[in-house]
Amino acid sequence: MSDQRIFMNFDVTADSHNLAAYRDRGGYQAFEKALREQTPDDIQAEVDASGLRGRGGAGFPTGMKWSFVNKQAPVVYLCCNADEGEPGTFKDRWIFEHNPHQLIEGILLASYALRVRHAFVYIRGEFDLPLRRLREALQEAYDANLVGENVLDTDFSSDIIVHRGAGAYVCGEESSLLTSLEGFKAYPRNKPPFPAVKGLYQKPTIINNVETLATVPWIMTHGGAEYAKIGTEWNSGTRIFGISGHVNNPGLFEKEAGYSLKEIIFEDAGGIRGGKSLKAVIPGGSSTPILKADEIDTITLDAENLQKHGSMVGSGGVIVIGEGTCMVRLLQVLTRFYAHESCGQCTPCREGSALMNAIISRIIAGKGRSEDVERLEKTTKGIMGKTVCALGDAAAMPVQSFITKFRDEFDYFVEHGRSINDGRLEI
Amino acid sequence: MTTCMTEKFDRLRKVYPEEMTSSLVLPLLQLMQEEKGHLTESDAVFIAEYLDVPKIQVKEALTWYSMLYRQSVGKHVVKVCRNIACSLNGAERVLEHIEKKLGIKAGETTSDEKFTLLTVECLASCGTAPMMQIDDTYYENLTEDSIDKVLEALS
Numbered sequence: 001m002s003d004q005r006i007f008m009n010f011d012v013t014a015d016s017h018n019l020a021a022y023r024d025r026g027g028y029q030a031f032e033k034a035l036r037e038q039t040p041d042d043i044q045a046e047v048d049a050s051g052l053r054g055r056g057g058a059g060f061p062t063g064m065k066w067s068f069v070n071k072q073a074p075v076v077y078l079c080c081n082a083d084e085g086e087p088g089t090f091k092d093r094w095i096f097e098h099n100p101h102q103l104i105e106g107i108l109l110a111s112y113a114l115r116v117r118h119a120f121v122y123i124r125g126e127f128d129l130p131l132r133r134l135r136e137a138l139q140e141a142y143d144a145n146l147v148g149e150n151v152l153d154t155d156f157s158s159d160i161i162v163h164r165g166a167g168a169y170v171c172g173e174e175s176s177l178l179t180s181l182e183g184f185k186a187y188p189r190n191k192p193p194f195p196a197v198k199g200l201y202q203k204p205t206i207i208n209n210v211e212t213l214a215t216v217p218w219i220m221t222h223g224g225a226e227y228a229k230i231g232t233e234w235n236s237g238t239r240i241f242g243i244s245g246h247v248n249n250p251g252l253f254e255k256e257a258g259y260s261l262k263e264i265i266f267e268d269a270g271g272i273r274g275g276k277s278l279k280a281v282i283p284g285g286s287s288t289p290i291l292k293a294d295e296i297d298t299i300t301l302d303a304e305n306l307q308k309h310g311s312m313v314g315s316g317g318v319i320v321i322g323e324g325t326c327m328v329r330l331l332q333v334l335t336r337f338y339a340h341e342s343c344g345q346c347t348p349c350r351e352g353s354a355l356m357n358a359i360i361s362r363i364i365a366g367k368g369r370s371e372d373v374e375r376l377e378k379t380t381k382g383i384m385g386k387t388v389c390a391l392g393d394a395a396a397m398p399v400q401s402f403i404t405k406f407r408d409e410f411d412y413f414v415e416h417g418r419s420i421n422d423g424r425l426e427i
Numbered sequence: 428m429t430t431c432m433t434e435k436f437d438r439l440r441k442v443y444p445e446e447m448t449s450s451l452v453l454p455l456l457q458l459m460q461e462e463k464g465h466l467t468e469s470d471a472v473f474i475a476e477y478l479d480v481p482k483i484q485v486k487e488a489l490t491w492y493s494m495l496y497r498q499s500v501g502k503h504v505v506k507v508c509r510n511i512a513c514s515l516n517g518a519e520r521v522l523e524h525i526e527k528k529l530g531i532k533a534g535e536t537t538s539d540e541k542f543t544l545l546t547v548e549c550l551a552s553c554g555t556a557p558m559m560q561i562d563d564t565y566y567e568n569l570t571e572d573s574i575d576k577v578l579e580a581l582s
Contacts, residue, residue, distance in 0.1 A: 087510045087549040118444055125457070125494045126506075126550050128563040161442060166453055166492035169548065183452030184484060185491035201446065244512035244553035251554040286511050286549075317553065319511055333514045337548050425514045 004230050006218045006238050007211075008254040012098050017133055019140040022101035028146060030220035031105050034112055035154050040071075043113035047216065049224030051236035055091075056081055056172070056209035057285060057315045058390075059235075059303050068196035069114055069204045077205040078111055078119040079181065080213055083165050083172040085124060087286035087337065088317030091240040092210035094252055096123075096130030099214070100137035104160065106213035108147065109220055111158045114206055118159050122177050125165040134162060169341035173389045174207040176343065187345040188389035211240060231257035235302035239316045243269040246276070246322035246427055257313075261299040265320055272322045276427055280321040280405070284314025286334055287394035289401035290321075311401075326421040327406040328413045331399065332360045333425075338395035349392035352383040356399050363410070366417035373410050376403055432462065436477055448478050452488050456495055465496040493547075501536045501543040503581050505529075506560045509546045512553035517569075521557045522546065524571050528578055541582060 010016055010025055022028070034043060048063035069076055080103070084092040095103055107119050123131055138160055141147045149157045163181055170176045171186050178200050180186035199205025215237060219227045228236045235257035241264060244250050248270030255264065261283060265271065272278055278293040283301070289311040291299065299309055306313045321330070335357040342353045356379050359372050380396035387393070403410055412420040436455055443450050455474045460466050471485040478485075489495050507525060509518045526532055529542050536543040552558040555567035559574075566577055 084551045085549060088512060088553050089549075090551040090553050093551050124551070125492075126547075126560060128560075128565060163450070163454070164457060165494075166457065167494035167547075168492055180453065181450055183449040183480065183488065185487045242554055244556060245515045250512075250556070282511075319515075319553070321515065325515070330511070330514070333509070333511050337510055340548060425519065426517050 002230050002256050004238060004256070005254050006215060007095065007099060007102070007240055008252075017098050017100060017137070019101060019137065019144060022099070026221065027101050027217070028105055030217045031108050031112075031146070032152060034109055034220060035152060035156055040113045040115060043109055043216075043220065046219050046224035047113070050215075050219045050227040051224075051234075052212065052215055052219065052227065053235060053303070054209055055211035055215075055239065055316070057086060057287075057312075059313065062208065062212055065196060065208070066110075066114060066206060068194060069206060070197075071115065073204045075203045076114050076116050077200045077203055078107065078114060078116040079174075079177060079200065079205060079207045080107055080119065080121045080210060081172060081174060081177055081207050082121050082123040082127075082130075082210045083177060084127075084210070085169045085172050086315045086317060087334075088242065088244055088282065088319040089285050089315040090242045090244075091252055091316060093127065093130050094240065095210050095214050096127070096134050098133075100133050101141070102217055103134075103210055103214040104137055104141050104147070106216040107160055108151075108158060109216045110206070110208065110213055112156060116206075117157060118161060120181060120200075121160060121162050122171070122181060123162060123164055125167050131162070131164070138162065168343070169337075170343045170389070170391055173391060176389060177207060178205065185343075187343055188391075190388055232300075232302045232304070234304055235313075239301070239313075241301060241316045241318055243318045243320060245320035246273050246325070247271065247320045248273055255301065258300045258302040258305070261296050261301055261318070264301065264318065265296075269320070272320070274322075274427065277323045278320065279323045279325055280327070282317075282319040282321070282398075284312050285317040286319065286337070287390075287397055288312040288314045289397050290405060292405050322427040324421055324424055324427045326419040326423045326425065327402055327409045328360065328419060329364060329423050329425055331402045332357070332364055334398045335360050335395070338391070338398075342391060342395065346387040346392060348383045348386040349395060352379050352392070353395045355379050356395070360399075363413050364419075364423075368414035368417070370414065372414055373403055373407070432459065433477065435462075436474075449480050449484075451478055452480065452485055453492070456485070456489060456492075460495060465499050467497070499536075499540075501540050503541060503561055504543045504545060505578075506545045506547040506550075507533070508548070508550050508552065508556070508558050508560075510549035512549070513556040513558060516556040518557045521559065521569050521574065524574055525559070525578070528575065542578075 052062040053059045171180045175189040176186040195205045339353040339357040380400045383392045383396040471489045475482040475485040558567045
């Protein structure tokens with residue numbers, strides 16, 4: 001296993017986030033070199049060679065996404081998706097707070113590669129320190145003529161505009177983000193056409209996650225082939241995994257893709273609190289199917305392996321659940337969330353997410369009916385694959401996996417009107 | 428007030444490319460809320476007329492985004508995360524403690540209009556759960572003691 005770090009490769013100090021510190025670490029050299037010596041196609045070629053996949057959750061190959069843009073188009077937009085809202089995920093925040101210039105350099109390289117004049121950072125409305133750090137860093141970059149008109153006296157001009165969200169989870173879905181950025185309530189759009197063909201204001205638009213874009217400077221410094229050496233064959237590079245829940249030492253750990261799930265829980269995050277045993281893991285943000293403790297022995301944190309085990313690597317948010325937790329009440333936390341965040345556009349998701357939450361709430365109130373678990377199962381099938389965006393699937397998958405893997409707890413709750421685990425969420 | 432607000436609108440407008448007028452709906456609503464505390468339908472109409480976009484577009488945005496307030500809120504807005512990582516680390520206990528401390532339930536405002544208490548969904552502090560946000564500031568790894576200190580300092 002390589003211990004290469006692309007993000008967490010410096011000591012965080014009071015000013016390690018500023019421009020001078022970033023330059024001391026070699027920052028903006030890749031961008032300067034690209035502007036003076038390389039063509040946009042050179043950047044595309046390196047990103048292609050790197051095998052980089054999107055870090056927002058879907059894992060789409062970044063180079064391929066970029067290649068869908070018509071290079072002759074008069075206007076191309078770039079949006080950095082910083083609407084980090086998938087429960088269990090808190091990595092993009094770290095990049096803004098501690099290494100904002102690496103993101104800005106990534107946006108600049110992508111802008112140069114894709115011939116973008118205006119790039120946007122769509123950042124969560126709730127973010128405070130991340131927003132301030134981004135704005136300070138952008139000001140430094142503008143003052144140093146790294147952004148703006150005729151960057152570093154070349155004919156490349158670029159503006160980066162910070163756009164704040166206003167509390168909607170669905171805006172992390174890329175087409176919803178565009179609708180929001182156009183000033184509307186943010187209903188997602190049907191695809192095709194994909195945003196790379198018709199996106200913001202119907203112009204070709206690339207939307208990439210924060211971590212994805214912030215990886216590009218490393219790729220341009222060391223080469224795509226070097227990046228492809230890290231990780232697994234199909235999942236190159238490192239990822240910033242966030243470990244939360246019932247562990248002794250929660251936090252962010254940058255690891256090679258394909259790192260052992262067991263090791264990250266029991267070594268890096270210090271194992272389960274109070275010496276208790278592991279009950280379950282949600283491996284890639286709240287939308288990804290849950291795994292039982294006895295399933296995780298051979299699991300590695302990469303897309304193929306997790307797919308083989310019926311889950312997903314998603315956004316890298318590993319949520320750890322210890323023995324003694326009530327899975328029925330825990331699922332209600334999620335159904336309430338998805339019911340709240342369903343945007344209201346598609347009937348299966350709007351009605352289905354509310355219905356699932358109502359059924360689970362009824363079970364918890366001690367008024368469960370014998371057919372309730374079957375009704376939950378049926379409702380998930382009525383949602384999955386039948387909505388414009390992935391939020392419907394995201395709402396249904398946790399329900400499906402919880403009731404399949406912890407069926408006895410649901411049956412017990414319905415039959416006895418109470419939790420077999422005393423309704424505990426904390427252990 | 429209108430002139431002053433329009434001047435601020437004009438400044439923000441310069442940040443966006445000219446063809447993106449419609450993109451200003453959310454930034455202007457946010458700016459207005461910072462000035463006024465909460466927003467009404469006539470504020471939405473004011474923005475629609477300023478931008479020359481359909482009134483229904485701004486009204487819909489106002490009612491759809493959870494961070495836009497349509498009722499008056501207290502001087503400080505306390506938002507307690509109740510999503511999965513915080514729940515596993517005592518979000519219910521935290522909420523109950525704050526409710527007791529402030530003497531109100533989630534969704535309510537204290538009679539002296541100092542605090543509004545809200546529950547919110549994941550704010551990306553899962554590694555430092557449980558957490559709350561008061562106004563803009565995040566407070567993480569909460570304990571009963573740390574909550575008391577923060578609330579007392581603000582009251």
